[in-house]
Amino acid sequence: MSRNILMLPGDGIGPEIVAEAEKVLNKVNDQFGLGLNFESALVGGAAIDEADTPLPEETLEKAKAADAILLGAVGGPRWDSLPMAKRPEKGLLGLRSNLQLFANLRPAILYPQLASASSLKPEVVSGLDIMIVRELTGGIYFGQPRGVRELESGERQGYNTYAYTESEIRRIGRVAFEAAQQRGKKLCSVDKANVLEVTVLWREIMEDLKREYPDVELSHMYVDNAAMQLVRAPKQFDVIVTGNMFGDILSDEAAMLTGSIGMLPSASLNSQKQGMYEPCHGSAPDIAGQGIANPLATILSAAMMLRYSLGEEKAAEAIEAAVSKVLDQGLRTADIMSEGAQKVSTREMGEAVLAAL
Amino acid sequence: MSRNILMLPGDGIGPEIVAEAEKVLNKVNDQFGLGLNFESALVGGAAIDEADTPLPEETLEKAKAADAILLGAVGGPRWDSLPMAKRPEKGLLGLRSNLQLFANLRPAILYPQLASASSLKPEVVSGLDIMIVRELTGGIYFGQPRGVRELESGERQGYNTYAYTESEIRRIGRVAFEAAQQRGKKLCSVDKANVLEVTVLWREIMEDLKREYPDVELSHMYVDNAAMQLVRAPKQFDVIVTGNMFGDILSDEAAMLTGSIGMLPSASLNSQKQGMYEPCHGSAPDIAGQGIANPLATILSAAMMLRYSLGEEKAAEAIEAAVSKVLDQGLRTADIMSEGAQKVSTREMGEAVLAAL
Numbered sequence: 134m135s136r137n138i139l140m141l142p143g144d145g146i147g148p149e150i151v152a153e154a155e156k157v158l159n160k161v162n163d164q165f166g167l168g169l170n171f172e173s174a175l176v177g178g179a180a181i182d183e184a185d186t187p188l189p190e191e192t193l194e195k196a197k198a199a200d201a202i203l204l205g206a207v208g209g210p211r212w213d214s215l216p217m218a219k220r221p222e223k224g225l226l227g228l229r230s231n232l233q234l235f236a237n238l239r240p241a242i243l244y245p246q247l248a249s250a251s252s253l254k255p256e257v258v259s260g261l262d263i264m265i266v267r268e269l270t271g272g273i274y275f276g277q278p279r280g281v282r283e284l285e286s287g288e289r290q291g292y293n294t295y296a297y298t299e300s301e302i303r304r305i306g307r308v309a310f311e312a313a314q315q316r317g318k319k320l321c322s323v324d325k326a327n328v329l330e331v332t333v334l335w336r337e338i339m340e341d342l343k344r345e346y347p348d349v350e351l352s353h354m355y356v357d358n359a360a361m362q363l364v365r366a367p368k369q370f371d372v373i374v375t376g377n378m379f380g381d382i383l384s385d386e387a388a389m390l391t392g393s394i395g396m397l398p399s400a401s402l403n404s405q406k407q408g409m410y411e412p413c414h415g416s417a418p419d420i421a422g423q424g425i426a427n428p429l430a431t432i433l434s435a436a437m438m439l440r441y442s443l444g445e446e447k448a449a450e451a452i453e454a455a456v457s458k459v460l461d462q463g464l465r466t467a468d469i470m471s472e473g474a475q476k477v478s479t480r481e482m483g484e485a486v487l488a489a490l
Numbered sequence: 491m492s493r494n495i496l497m498l499p500g501d502g503i504g505p506e507i508v509a510e511a512e513k514v515l516n517k518v519n520d521q522f523g524l525g526l527n528f529e530s531a532l533v534g535g536a537a538i539d540e541a542d543t544p545l546p547e548e549t550l551e552k553a554k555a556a557d558a559i560l561l562g563a564v565g566g567p568r569w570d571s572l573p574m575a576k577r578p579e580k581g582l583l584g585l586r587s588n589l590q591l592f593a594n595l596r597p598a599i600l601y602p603q604l605a606s607a608s609s610l611k612p613e614v615v616s617g618l619d620i621m622i623v624r625e626l627t628g629g630i631y632f633g634q635p636r637g638v639r640e641l642e643s644g645e646r647q648g649y650n651t652y653a654y655t656e657s658e659i660r661r662i663g664r665v666a667f668e669a670a671q672q673r674g675k676k677l678c679s680v681d682k683a684n685v686l687e688v689t690v691l692w693r694e695i696m697e698d699l700k701r702e703y704p705d706v707e708l709s710h711m712y713v714d715n716a717a718m719q720l721v722r723a724p725k726q727f728d729v730i731v732t733g734n735m736f737g738d739i740l741s742d743e744a745a746m747l748t749g750s751i752g753m754l755p756s757a758s759l760n761s762q763k764q765g766m767y768e769p770c771h772g773s774a775p776d777i778a779g780q781g782i783a784n785p786l787a788t789i790l791s792a793a794m795m796l797r798y799s800l801g802e803e804k805a806a807e808a809i810e811a812a813v814s815k816v817l818d819q820g821l822r823t824a825d826i827m828s829e830g831a832q833k834v835s836t837r838e839m840g841e842a843v844l845a846a847l
């Protein structure tokens with residue numbers, strides 16, 4: 134059996150952190166006889182510079198042919214003034230949409246070794262373990278019509294469309310209910326059903342699905358309240374399911390509760406379990422090329438890849454255990470540094486994980 | 491000079507907290523010779539029960555004729571299953587839109603006496619003082635078209651429209667720049683300009699306005715990052731300006747950073763400085779009628795009313811000083827109770843503020 138993994142380093146710190154994750158994947162490939170083959174391609178700003186488009190045809194073809202994709206990050210100020218259709222982000226959005234990666238899984242986990250990094254009080258966040266399930270190929274990110282038009286009055290109006298069909302809601306709902314079944318059996322669906330019609334339908338479909346998952350306790354929360362509750366008492370949540378835009382906001386908020394967003398991986402899956410895996414943090418252009426970025430979120434994304442797309446649970450656990458071990462050893466990149474710990478570079482952190490495997 | 495104040499107690503704890511604020515307004519009315527006249531009317535669920543509509547014509551007429559409005563809160567589970575157009579929230583949204591109360595000011599202030607109530611570490615939030623300026627009569631809350639339609643495939647699709655015109659953006663931008671001028675001279679505009687065309691226009695207009703306010707430092711932040719930064723380092727912000735939906739989410743998140751949402755007032759103003767004032771917290775149906783709700787956010791909303799709509803700065807400051815004094819005295823309603831303090835009822839808290847005036 135052979136499996137194709139596409140590496141998309143992207144921009145900013147992307148190449149540095151993906152390089153470390155690739156070493157780790159290579160090692161478990163040998164150790165566990167996984168039969169992984171690696172390819173790489175350009176996406177985002179790197180692709181704009183080379184090929185004048187954030188998502189070259191060749192990259193898209195390789196992505197479609199891959200069993201799984203590991204992405205670093207895209208974007209940076211260098212490309213910020215380009216028109217929307219030519220910006221690095223379009224590379225990422227194009228991959229999500231072309232591969233129909235509708236299910237975005239974003240765990241927010243507090244590593245006990247890093248508890249002090251959180252800006253929240255220890256008792257509020259210790260043991261935090263939330264899974265956010267975000268719809269990723271619909272909603273206002275992709276809704277039509279959209280653009281800027283001139284009104285009769287002569288002034289311009291910007292507009293976007295927030296839309297979901299029943300089937301789009303149902304398929305992300307199933308992923309969330311199933312995730313809840315494998316965890317604490319509590320699912321909170323987040324919407325704004327007191328104001329937005331599209332989320333009235335969302336709530337109705339979630340209620341409808343509930344009957345198929347009698348072992349899961351479903352609740353509903355308005356998005357403004359969810360943003361509050363995440364700050365007030367985040368441990369009340371097990372799995373949260375929500376649309377693309379609310380998911381973007383709440384998953385970043387939840388990630389930051391841990392204080393170490395440099396630790397958090399993510400998975401974006403389609404219905405064939407083909408997936409794109411990437412760290413939750415961005416391209417961090419301010420520290421790119423300095424060799425100080427934290428590669429652990431990308432390494433943990435590689436572990437998620439092994440688990441969700443390749444069915445290699447043992448190899449996934451081995452990586453996660455190795456990461457936990459280097460944290461126990463007191464090794465820290467700058468972003469998670471604390472007194473008494475040993476500060477290491479991107480590469481030293483990668484080497485330490487390799488050694489711990 | 492005589493000024494008309496409309497009291498809209500609304501639902502849940504609304505009547506209890508508005509009653510205390512009215513006593514306080516009556517007292518400063520006498521003390522400072524303000525010439526205030528009070529009327530009251532029904533809105534929200536209370537209006538649905540009496541008049542089968544969340545915003546009776548009579549209420550709207552009184553609101554239009556008033557110099558300022560003090561609202562308690564609307565909504566509750568009793569009315570949650572009604573169709574969208576008949577729900578309590580429509581009363582609130584109808585008032586905002588009919589009176590063109592486009593500028594929503596939501597301070598998030600940490601009272602030193604209540605610092606321990608925050609779920610964040612003291613060093614992260616001590617001295618917190620942010621002003622969120624939220625656009626309140628446009629964006630996806632009011633965008634057309636909206637609804638649920640049947641597609642050719644036979645399945646339903648829910649949809650809403652997120653739209654802003656240049657002039658809508660410009661008028662809220664001016665309010666925010668002016669607020670920044672009177673505070674720390676830093677304005678952060680929050681958008682999602684890497685994905686949503688409507689917010690590309692938003693960013694452009696904010697940049698454009700900057701030239702008129704050379705003393706204000708303008709920055710831009712994506713909404714997902716803003717949700718993170720509020721948790722990570724909230725004191726980096728002075729004034730935040732954003733659209734209706736993002737403002738709903740971020741202002742609640744910011745409010746919760748203080749740990750005492752029962753303390754936070756808000757103002758919603760139109761271009762004639764006519765305004766509706768209300769606490770940031772909701773109708774709290776679970777504790778309604780028990781006499782334990784915190785009236786201070788409503789009392790502080792009355793102070794904002796005196797400041798922004800009636801130009802009575804001295805009376806506003808007198809109320810704020812009285813509130814600070816009762817906190818110094820150790821009086822606490824249940825929501826802000828902590829060890830060693832003295833627990834008081836809604837009414838006792840109101841009486842204490844009166845006594846401190």
Ligand SMILES: CC(C)[C@H](C(=O)O)[C@@H](O)C(=O)O
Binds near residue numbers: 208
């Ligand atoms: C880069 C941006 C387009 C993207 C998004 O908004 O989805 C990012 O914030 C994310 O959450 O993956």
Ligand SMILES: CC(C)[C@H](C(=O)O)[C@@H](O)C(=O)O
Binds near residue numbers: 738
């Ligand atoms: C009650 C609801 C319609 C309202 C809103 O979403 O604007 C509330 O959450 C608020 O922020 O005032």
